Amino acid sequence: TGSTRPQRLLRAVQKKATQGDPQSVIATIDHFCRHSEWAMNVGDEKGSILDSVVTELNPSSALELGTYCGYSTVRIARLLPPGSKLITLEFNPAYAAVARQVIAWAGLNDKVQLVEGPSGDLIPQMKELFGVQTFDFVFLDHWKDRYLPDTKLLEECGLLRKGTVLLADNVICPGTPEYLEYIRNSSRYESRYFKSHLEYTKVEDGLEKSVFLG
Numbered sequence: 013t014g015s016t017r018p019q020r021l022l023r024a025v026q027k028k029a030t031q032g033d034p035q036s037v038i039a040t041i042d043h044f045c046r047h048s049e050w051a052m053n054v055g056d057e058k059g060s061i062l063d064s065v066v067t068e069l070n071p072s073s074a075l076e077l078g079t080y081c082g083y084s085t086v087r088i089a090r091l092l093p094p095g096s097k098l099i100t101l102e103f104n105p106a107y108a109a110v111a112r113q114v115i116a117w118a119g120l121n122d123k124v125q126l127v128e129g130p131s132g133d134l135i136p137q138m139k140e141l142f143g144v145q146t147f148d149f150v151f152l153d154h155w156k157d158r159y160l161p162d163t164k165l166l167e168e169c170g171l172l173r174k175g176t177v178l179l180a181d182n183v184i185c186p187g188t189p190e191y192l193e194y195i196r197n198s199s200r201y202e203s204r205y206f207k208s209h210l211e212y213t214k215v216e217d218g219l220e221k222s223v224f225l226g
């Protein structure tokens with residue numbers, strides 16, 4: 013019974029990153045994934061695109077599907093204005109346990125609410141459980157076959173408003189063909205593809221940014 017990769021990533025953060033400094037947490041994870049063990053964080057290259065979308069939008073209410081170790085949670089939350097909130101959903105309890113500690117180390121507990129459970133069950137409860145009206149921004153980075161059903165669920169639950177931005181990771185690798193087909197052909201979205209690479213590799217991947225038109 014040894015440690016898991018997320019636990020080794022957390023150990024690196026607690027050993028090398030400065031408490032309360034999100035940038036050092038991000039840099040430590042990127043270094044760990046480049047030089048020690050690859051892990052499925054969005055990474056620095058796609059992470060810069062994520063940063064620019066969040067900065068431009070300046071969202072008050074944001075949702076992340078798929079927390080993993082909390083890397084993109086920290087990237088997003090560090091850019092949010094005071095008083096705004098990021099809700100992040102994670103199905104895997106072992107991932108959630110690591111993510112809570114990474115988010116805490118970065119000093120971002122006030123901006124982040126991590127909820128454990130299946131997104132398909134939690135999305136319909138957003139309004140009653142967390143007092144959410146609509147989301148300004150949604151980052152999709154969970155199971156790739158859940159991107160489409162959960163997007164339809166967000167629509168049906170009235171959680172999107174005119175101008176809500178959806179940003180989807182991994183639309184090329186591992187790939188989300190049904191999601192891309194739907195979102196690019198729907199008259200209710202305006203989409204754009206940001207070509208990049210799979211985190212810490214030379215393999216092509218990219219982010220799809222889609223604006224809900226209402």
Ligand SMILES: O=C(NCCO)c1cc(-c2ccc(F)cc2)cc(O)c1O
Nearest residue numbers: 052053054078080153154155182185186
């Ligand atoms: O499954 C993913 N996320 C949901 C679970 O937390 C995921 C997988 C990969 C990946 C893995 C294995 C490979 F060979 C290539 C890509 C990359 C990602 O960015 C991801 O988000």
Ligand SMILES: [Mg+2]
Nearest residue numbers: 054153181182
């Ligand atoms: Mg991803």
